[in-house]
Amino acid sequence: MLLRIKKNLLLIMEQQRELELWQAFTEGDISAFEAIMLEQFPTLYQYGSKFSKNSEIVKDCIQDLFLYLWEHKEHLSKNVSVKAYLMSSLRRRIHLNKNIVSFDAMPTGESPLFQVAFSVEDAFIENEYLQRLSNQIKDTLTHIPQRQKEVIYLRFFQNLHRDQIAEVLCITPQTVSNILQMAFKSIRKNWKTEYFGLLFFHFVLS
Amino acid sequence: MEHYKYCSLQDLVLDDFFREWVLAPTPKLNAKWHQFLSENPERWDVIQDASLIVKAIKVEEPSISDQEIKSLIQHTVNKIEQKKEARTGVLSAGIKPLKIAFFRQTWFRLAASFLLLSGLGWLVYERYQTDNLYDKFVTDNKSKLIEVINNGVNPQIVLLNDGSKVTLNAGSRISYEASFSGNNRVVYLTGEAFFDVVRNPQKPFLVYANELVTKVLGTSFSVKANKFDKQVVVEVKTGKVSVSAQKGFDEKADKFKGLILTPNQKVVYDREVAQLTKSLVAEPIIIFQEKEEQKMDFNFDDTPANEVFEVLENAYGIHIIYDADLLKNCPVTAPLSDQNLYKKLKIICKAIEAQYELIDGQIIIQSKGCK
Known part of the structure; x- marks a missing residue:
């Protein structure tokens, strides 16, 4: 505290x-x-x-x-x-x-896309299980909607706070929280499948 | 910290406070989390895993050099200047009816040259303003000072009166007393320099650089203190060095309140939050070469891990914290002469299933022992 x-x-x-x-x-x-x-x-x-x-x-x-x-x-x-x-x-x-x-060849009137490439630096991880988890998160982040991606980027990779993100995107702080929650939910959901998949794998082997 | 006892791996990966510790650790955060880990050792694995994941996931960012940024900024500032000049020109031109094109008139040419000159003068003035902390030190010092400015592109060697040697990097400046007649040998620095100081316990050697004061008796070390950098860095090659914030530092006081650095350690002063952090240099070098020449081959053959760490500790002069009793039973066999310190540690830790961590310029080995 x-x-x-x-x-x-x-x-x-x-x-x-x-x-x-x-x-x-x-x-x-x-x-x-x-x-x-x-x-x-x-x-x-x-x-x-x-x-x-x-x-x-x-x-x-x-x-x-x-x-x-x-x-x-x-x-x-x-x-x-x-x-x-x-x-x-x-x-x-x-x-x-x-x-x-x-x-960037956008159809007229549309705003340009927010494009960000996430990557996993393998050098950090030697453990195969963690590598798979990291790649799983990376894949989820790559496929979530653009808005969620931008909020995650600003929060985790530019270290902005909720109110600052709201200001950047011209939305309310509450909306920022909602978008973040949605992104977390996607990560958790995909993670769980992967995790149980691994458990199952262990079970079959033993 | 209570809820970290029960949270899952993914909770940790998505947790702000945890991410902050992993990505931008401070001594305080370190202390907090280490206390938590010592109280809840069963959380070690999950925390280790989560921190690896946090560190591994990155965003691909385009690179741009500081040099380029500086030139883009200069370009913007020039544009502002040009607009200012043009506007003044147009304004004065509006006063009189135009017979000849206004830019051909003498008064305009005079005004333009005046503006250009004052603009240039202002730019030069700005240049000299950039070192205000340094300037303040130099003007506050009443003794006669010698100044050396390295305007070239190569490092320049400066020999001081006491025999000490300063290697001054390009674009850096130092000022010092010609004779070192006071109680201390005082040097002011802006930029980057490496110091090789002749030992004299009666007259401590002080380097003032941005917000830091470095005090030594006789050793070699480098100081990086550029005006625009967010950090001031002192790195020690040999001997002992103490570093303190310049604020509140008193030359006459006997007690020097600051951090003590030993070889291969560095201190980073974060100018934004005014905080000193001790850590290890990027490439630690072997220090006691002559003394234990024969033992320095690092080819271990069934050597107990605690002895291996002892050898490393002596070679690099870095404090390594480990449980000798636990590691007695962990034999290490590896030829480790060619690797740098971090690679060596990585290989050893892999062999004995341990982990190492760098905290406050020390190395901490976490191991569960070997059976």
Whole structure:
């Protein structure tokens, strides 16, 4: 319990620092602006590349986003979750980008797909049973609906919190929880079949 | 932690608190989970399995170098500058009716050059601003300092007055007192450097780098403290080093409150959360070569595992925690001269069905013994 509180405290301190940087930027401090770009670029690039295979377009979108923010800095909200706000803005920007739609050959009017490839690093696991379980999870993650995939990605691989995910996807926090629960359910369901399959296997052998 | 006694493998894999420990462990998280494991040793297997799964499942991310990011950012900043200039130009141009194209007029050219120059000046100023912690140290120090800046692309060797040798990486700077007349030998660093310090117990050697102070009597170690990095790292090659946060550090105090590092250990200071974490370097090297030359072949033949670990402990100077009584009955036969330390540990642990873990710069062997 105490650890949780401590953890939250660190998180709050970190958010406070991010926010101070953000406020300095909205007041016209260009070195704060550069620091924000430096901090957030890798995440934005990773996230953006899930919508387009063309890395140049993704880089362009991120740069355009930052240029836009600089030009409209006076009108930006001073109280935001920086990472979530930037990811959300990038997502919208990519969806509006005609180049991406044509490059990735999407039918007009449809938003680009969120495509993410999960993999299992075999080097970590020598035990065959665990390897099968990991592959099972990977396969489940690969086949769940796009929305669930995006939420899982943001939660587990970008370490965003529920409220931040809600902000990125423009949905309510409750919906985020529901989507996560649905994804967990799929993982559990597929896992169980695999697990019983293995048990059965053992039984037949012995 | 109560519910972790009963939860299943998949509960663990999907659990935030557990994932955080596996993917981004901190000493506090380690302590918490190790306490849990020592109270519930029967959970060891399931926790081990779950952590393997969590670590194994990855997302394929595109790679982009820091260099490229920096140049993209520079590009964006340049664009902002250009727009600013263009706008100022257009604004002033609107005041007078145009007879000749405004960009051909002398006043415009003057204004443009002025803007360009001030822009350049500002960029240079920014460059020098980047080392503010370092600058602060240097201006606060009242003695006469010598500064060495490595603007080249290769590491540069700097010999200090006391005979100590500093290998300064490209793009790094150090400042130090010419004669080391004070009670301490003080060096300020921004960037990366390797120090080979001549022993002098009367005059401790202090390196100030970002938020860390490293204090040694005589040893060799490296410091990485770049302005934009999120971490400050000190790695020890030989001897003993103590590292402390610069905040609250008092040069005159007798007691140096900090972490003690021994060879092959490193300390990472996370600048965002202001926290020091001790761990092992990526490639531990063998340290006591001359002393036990003949024993250093690592070719074990039916050697009890506890003796094997003793040999490794002496060779690498890293503390290994194991139950000698349990491991007496675990013979190891393996030629291990060519592998690095982690590979050696992996092979030994596989042979005796044990697991190893790195915690706070030490190695912990978990074994149930052999029959």
